Amino acid sequence: MTRPRVVAALSMALLSAACVAPLESGGGGGGGGGAPDSGIHVDAARAVDAAPTADQLVAEWSGCMTLDSFTAANMIAWANVATTLNQRCGGCHTGGAEGFIASPDPAIMFKAISEQKTFLLQYFTVDSAAGKMIVNTASFLGVNGSGHPTHPRFNAMVNAGMTALQAFYTTTAAKQAAHTCDPPRLVP
Numbered sequence: 001m002t003r004p005r006v007v008a009a010l011s012m013a014l015l016s017a018a019c020v021a022p023l024e025s026g027g028g029g030g031g032g033g034g035a036p037d038s039g040i041h042v043d044a045a046r047a048v049d050a051a052p053t054a055d056q057l058v059a060e061w062s063g064c065m066t067l068d069s070f071t072a073a074n075m076i077a078w079a080n081v082a083t084t085l086n087q088r089c090g091g092c093h094t095g096g097a098e099g100f101i102a103s104p105d106p107a108i109m110f111k112a113i114s115e116q117k118t119f120l121l122q123y124f125t126v127d128s129a130a131g132k133m134i135v136n137t138a139s140f141l142g143v144n145g146s147g148h149p150t151h152p153r154f155n156a157m158v159n160a161g162m163t164a165l166q167a168f169y170t171t172t173a174a175k176q177a178a179h180t181c182d183p184p185r186l187v188p
């Protein structure tokens, strides 16, 4: 009666041993490869030692964002978010004016925020204390604040763009956690 259980436990142990081994050799190989210039092996570099810098976090994040998840999240909703005077973000920011892009064209908008750090950082920012990327609510609250007295007002926290941004954040963070990101897309 107990035998099958023992056998099962044993094969589980063997399985987990088999699972661990390739990870270790893979890690060793990555470390040994050491190509600090390429910027591609962000994860391998991070695993070794120090916490990632803000620049590394942003670069890595740019490779975790994909056009597919951007489109699925409906990020182009930003183009149509309305101000209190019923102007649309895209009316002024379609082409990225003032360092903020809200385009109805997903390919154009994705390219801008994945390749240009200034555009990316309006939507996402680094939480240095937590050592990770977060949704940049401060940029939307800020542009409604006293520092921007003439900017059109809008509901910074509740709008279709923010809903899309949260969804895009979730899928992007999931790719990062699964280590399935592409190399950084940021253009230096």
Ligand code: HEC
Pocket (backbone or CB within 6 Å): 081, 082, 083, 087, 088, 089, 090, 091, 092, 093, 098, 099, 100, 122, 139, 140, 143, 148, 149, 150, 151, 152, 154
């Ligand atoms: C009537 C034109 C106009 C519309 C509509 C508009 N903006 Fe702007 N936006 C500006 C201008 C001009 C600036 C730069 C001056 C300023 O910050 O007030 C700016 C700056 C910004 C910035 C950058 C602030 C910074 O300090 O980097 C953000 C973010 C932004 N807008 C978001 C939005 C969002 C989101 C919407 C839609 C809800 C929107 N804007 C609608 C004209 C507009």
